[in-house]
Amino acid sequence: xxxxxxxxxxxxxxxxxxxxxxxxxxxxxxxxxxxxxxxxxxxxxxxxxxxxxxxxxxxxxxxxxxxxxxxxxxxxxxxxxxxxxxxxxxxxxxxxxxxxxxxxxxxxx
Amino acid sequence: xxxxxxxxxxxxxxxxxxxxxxxxxxxxxxxxxxxxxxxxxxxxxxxxxxxxxxxxxxxxxxxxxxxxxxxxxxxxxxxxxxxxxxxxxxxxxxxxxxxxxxxxxxxxxxxxxxx
Numbered sequence: 593x594x595x596x597x598x599x600x601x602x603x604x605x606x607x608x609x610x611x612x613x614x615x616x617x618x619x620x621x622x623x624x625x626x627x628x629x630x631x632x633x634x635x636x637x638x639x640x641x642x643x644x645x646x647x648x649x650x651x652x653x654x655x656x657x658x659x660x661x662x663x664x665x666x667x668x669x670x671x672x673x674x675x676x677x678x679x680x681x682x683x684x685x686x687x688x689x690x691x692x693x694x695x696x697x698x699x700x701x
Numbered sequence: 702x703x704x705x706x707x708x709x710x711x712x713x714x715x716x717x718x719x720x721x722x723x724x725x726x727x728x729x730x731x732x733x734x735x736x737x738x739x740x741x742x743x744x745x746x747x748x749x750x751x752x753x754x755x756x757x758x759x760x761x762x763x764x765x766x767x768x769x770x771x772x773x774x775x776x777x778x779x780x781x782x783x784x785x786x787x788x789x790x791x792x793x794x795x796x797x798x799x800x801x802x803x804x805x806x807x808x809x810x811x812x813x814x815x816x
Contacts, residue, residue, distance in 0.1 A: 624802050624803075626804065628805075628807075633789075634809060634810075635705070635791050635793075635807035635808050635809050635810050636744065636791070636793075636807045637807065638804045638805060638806060638807075641802055641804055643802070679743060683803060687757070687803075688734070688746040688749060688757050688759060689734075689736075689744075689746060689793075689805060690746065691736075691743030691744045691745070692743055693742065693743050694743055
């Protein structure tokens with residue numbers, strides 16, 4: 593079973609920030625939070641990961657709460673090409689990834 | 702720098718047949734994992750290979766087997782195909798098995814249809 597919970601769907605206006613929440617209340621101390629996205633019929637794409645500090649890369653920002661029980665993925669200026677299913681997972685070391693059903697993000701023009 | 706590649710792209714098989722899917726990891730990666738993704742579901746972990754050995758296995762029957770070669774490429778074999786095996790099969794590679802953090806890079810997948 594997935595160790596994370598996400599809303600099934602979200603909408604965002606093009607050009608606005610998309611904030612995707614994830615709950616991982618049972619996360620262990622050595623587990624990282626990972627975000628992937630999957631555009632229709634393609635393989636999942638790695639976005640970002642973090643342990644306890646906030647992280648930013650060219651794709652997105654990851655905000656992890658101090659108690660590490662939840663996180664938010666932020667796409668600062670969403671485009672139509674960001675429409676995808678976004679998966680939040682938690683994993684320690686080389687453990688297997690366990691995917692839930694993710695959040696289907698629709699970016700509207 | 703080539704990413705993860707998989708072959709074939711699509712495959713149609715008949716119930717009871719056997720199938721072999723292939724994966725070449727991203728350059729510099731030594732660990733390969735396989736996932737099955739049914740329509741409308743998230744990917745489900747099948748198994749992981751490192752140093753030519755199966756290191757972890759998900760909840761899949763023995764009909765699913767794999768192999769990793771010295772060049773880190775990998776095969777997924779499925780015997781006695783069932784209709785329920787129809788899915789997108791994804792291969793993912795990772796930089797190193799022993800890292801504390803472990804992002805995975807996925808290939809485009811092989812779409813298997815069992816009739």
